[in-house]
Amino acid sequence: MSSFVIRGNLCYSINSNQINIRPQAYLVCEDGVCAGIFDALPERYAALPLTDFGDRLVIPGLIDLHIHAPQFAFRGLGMDMELLDWLNTYTFPEESKYAQLDYADRAYGQFVSHLRRSATTRAVCFATIHTPATELLMEKMENSGLISYVGKVNMDRNSPDYLCEESAKKSVAATEHWICETKSRFARTKPILTPRFVPSCSDALLQGLRGLLEKYALPLQSHLSENFGEIAWVKELCPDTEFYGEAYDRFGLFGGDHPCIMAHCVHSSDEELELMKKNGVFIAHSPLSNTNLASGVAPIAKYMEAGLRVGLASDVAGGDTENMFQVMAGAIRASKLRWRLLDQEVKPLTVDQAFYLATLGGGSFFGKVGSFADGYEFDALVLDDSALEHPQELTLRARLERCIYQADERHIAAKFVSGTRLF
Ligand code: GUN
Numbered sequence: 001m002s003s004f005v006i007r008g009n010l011c012y013s014i015n016s017n018q019i020n021i022r023p024q025a026y027l028v029c030e031d032g033v034c035a036g037i038f039d040a041l042p043e044r045y046a047a048l049p050l051t052d053f054g055d056r057l058v059i060p061g062l063i064d065l066h067i068h069a070p071q072f073a074f075r076g077l078g079m080d081m082e083l084l085d086w087l088n089t090y091t092f093p094e095e096s097k098y099a100q101l102d103y104a105d106r107a108y109g110q111f112v113s114h115l116r117r118s119a120t121t122r123a124v125c126f127a128t129i130h131t132p133a134t135e136l137l138m139e140k141m142e143n144s145g146l147i148s149y150v151g152k153v154n155m156d157r158n159s160p161d162y163l164c165e166e167s168a169k170k171s172v173a174a175t176e177h178w179i180c181e182t183k184s185r186f187a188r189t190k191p192i193l194t195p196r197f198v199p200s201c202s203d204a205l206l207q208g209l210r211g212l213l214e215k216y217a218l219p220l221q222s223h224l225s226e227n228f229g230e231i232a233w234v235k236e237l238c239p240d241t242e243f244y245g246e247a248y249d250r251f252g253l254f255g256g257d258h259p260c261i262m263a264h265c266v267h268s269s270d271e272e273l274e275l276m277k278k279n280g281v282f283i284a285h286s287p288l289s290n291t292n293l294a295s296g297v298a299p300i301a302k303y304m305e306a307g308l309r310v311g312l313a314s315d316v317a318g319g320d321t322e323n324m325f326q327v328m329a330g331a332i333r334a335s336k337l338r339w340r341l342l343d344q345e346v347k348p349l350t351v352d353q354a355f356y357l358a359t360l361g362g363g364s365f366f367g368k369v370g371s372f373a374d375g376y377e378f379d380a381l382v383l384d385d386s387a388l389e390h391p392q393e394l395t396l397r398a399r400l401e402r403c404i405y406q407a408d409e410r411h412i413a414a415k416f417v418s419g420t421r422l423f
Pocket residue numbers: 068083087091196197223226289315318
């Protein structure tokens with residue numbers, strides 16, 4: 001494992017309302033883990049290799065809690081519909097192409113090389129229902145040096161014939177086979193159970209997935225309370241439930257004894273939120289997707305105040321970019337419109353909160369991730385903002401703010417994941 005020292009202008013969250021800025025400080029990495037921030041390097045670290053990044057900003061790697069790898073191919077296209085029509089018109093036809101490995105090889109190759117260059121150091125990914133293509137994606141993610149969870153998707157009802165598994169039994173069997181093939185194969189890439197959402201999963205399938213969750217102690221991801229049409233459909237499909245989340249919870253697929261991420265939660269009721277809090281369910285807030293698909297705007301400041309666990313997500317291709325800087329800015333903008341137009345009770349998100357959500361907020365799904373404090377895994381981005389010209393000298397804080405609104409992969413000079421430098 002790697003031990004070294006870097007020097008630069010360190011910026012990281014110490015809580016959801018405060019960014020700590022350490023100008024020209026040394027950050028020590030010992031065996032892949034942050035081991036101290038110093039204004040002058042202590043003698044005991046003098047022998048470690050030192051890289052001085054000069055006047056550049058250094059921030060924790062950004063965490064994407066929810067991204068659909070097969071949808072990367074049509075990012076920025078087909079934004080003229082709401083969720084259910086969008087799925088049927090654009091998404092399902094594209095995902096069906098991953099039955100062909102040569103297509104998957106090309107498309108996932110593009111996805112992974114973009115993600116590797118991006119601000120994302122860790123991601124939680126949906127693949128498709130196809131096992132060989134999902135394994136190929138996992139191999140590519142592993143080789144990228146990024147850390148990720150990848151899910152083979154389950155769908156056995158209300159889906160087009162060309163993208164529907166034959167039965168709950170076959171879906172569960174294929175998933176178990178895939179888990180056994182991949183759970184120990186990779187160092188950085190792990191399987192995650194991935195029922196697409198309640199409308200596309202029968203009771204028997206959800207029951208079967210609970211069995212796999214217990215047998216293999218896996219985390220789980222899905223979608224929740226994203227769109228009004230979707231929520232009404234779930235109510236029709238599950239008339240005995242009081243709220244959408246209960247349709248997962250009655251099968252033990254809603255956190256509690258396992259890590260769980262639910263994407264969106266735009267229109268979650270108080271009961272749903274209460275259960276998520278009790279069960280430690282992570283909310284993957286996807287502001288670009290929620291605006292592109294006109295789903296709505298989740299009251300994120302309220303969720304944070306209530307003590308819910310929240311991170312940010314690109315949700316490509318509902319979101320049109322994998323750039324997590326854009327996701328942070330999008331979260332702030334969406335929260336301002338919500339506040340101005342809908343509800344003055346929930347304050348707009350601040351820069352500090354958005355930065356926290358993209359680092360520590362989502363990072364905590366992966367353990368001690370998202371900070372430079374002692375004991376956190378050493379994930380870092382070195383930002384060269386010299387191309388973002390300004391006629392005056394800006395403070396470090398102002399430079400960080402501008403990066404949140406304006407940076408993309410061209411501004412990333414170096415990237416470290418768990419103590420390994422990717423570039
Ligand atoms: N709900 C079910 N599937 C999807 C998907 O692919 N994207 C989004 N945004 N929501 C979904």
